[in-house]
Amino acid sequence: ETGVTQSPTHLIKTRGQQVTLRCSxxxxxxxxxxxxxxxxxxxxxxxxxxxxxxxxxxxxPPRFSGLQFPNYSSELNVNALELDDSAxxxxxxxxxxxxxxxxxxxxxxxxTRLTVV
Amino acid sequence: xxxxxxxxTEISVVEKEDVTLDCVYETxxxxxxxxxxxxxxxxxxxxxxxxNSFDEQNEISGRYSWNFQKSTSSFxxxxxxSQVVDSAVYFCALSEAWxxxxxxxxxxTRLTINx
Numbered sequence: 001e002t003g004v005t006q007s008p009t010h011l012i013k014t015r016g017q018q019v020t021l022r023c024s025x026x027x028x029x030x031x032x033x034x035x036x037x038x039x040x041x042x043x044x045x046x047x048x049x050x051x052x053x054x055x056x057x058x059x060x061p062p063r064f065s066g067l068q069f070p071n072y073s074s075e076l077n078v079n080a081l082e083l084d085d086s087a088x089x090x091x092x093x094x095x096x097x098x099x100x101x102x103x104x105x106x107x108x109x110x111x112t113r114l115t116v117v
Numbered sequence: 118x119x120x121x122x123x124x125x126t127e128i129s130v131v132e133k134e135d136v137t138l139d140c141v142y143e144t145x146x147x148x149x150x151x152x153x154x155x156x157x158x159x160x161x162x163x164x165x166x167x168x169n170s171f172d173e174q175n176e177i178s179g180r181y182s183w184n185f186q187k188s189t190s191s192f193x194x195x196x197x198x199s200q201v202v203d204s205a206v207y208f209c210a211l212s213e214a215w216x217x218x219x220x221x222x223x224x225x226t227r228l229t230i231n232x
Contacts (some may be wrong), residue, residue, distance in 0.1 A: 031218065040224075041224060042223050043220070043222050045220060048219065094218060105164040106220065108162035108164075109161065110161040
């Protein structure tokens with residue numbers, strides 16, 4: 001158990017719809033990262049939030065957006081869902097020090113399996 | 118650009134055999150971090166090890182050992198006396214030292230330990 005919880009665990013949506021995935025980070029962790037893992041592939045970095053601000057983004061279109069709340073929990077929103085968005089979405093939390101330098105290990109949740117039909 | 122290559126897509130061995138998972142990485146950074154994660158069927162990525170680019174000492178933790186060779190840009194993982202519970206997908210990952218802790222993952226190696 002990493003202390004990182006994601007909800008829901010499974011979700012089925014129709015193409016064109018919007019979805020919100022949620023992540024509760026481990027206590028004391030101020031940094032949350034989101035990853036997309038397609039079937040049979042390694043996770044791909046979507047973006048990271050540090051103290052409620054976006055702190056880095058991968059190669060994903062703007063319809064992928066996020067939020068981080070004062071308690072460091074986070075949401076991933078995807079608009080205009082496409083079939084290729086079907087994947088396991090993983091959230092990872094980690095502590096980052098005041099200089100913004102982290103790179104301690106990231107602790108992952110069990111993910112949300114999103115199916116777009 | 119950073120890249121991680123795990124050339125072995127699938128490995129299958131019999132219990133108690135030793136097995137090595139290969140990882141080769143590319144980066145222009147002089148300071149970086151390397152990681153190994155285990156992903157059981159439940160989906161959660163379980164952290165195994167983090168290695169700083171300046172620390173080339175090999176590490177052993179129980180049946181697990183890691184061989185980091187900067188000269189060949191490799192960070193290989195060996196499981197000694199494998200057990201059925203070691204069956205999982207294993208990912209090698211790389212991250213920059215500064216800024217966002219963006220992990221760049223390899224494609225993963227599916228390891229099956231047969232009884």
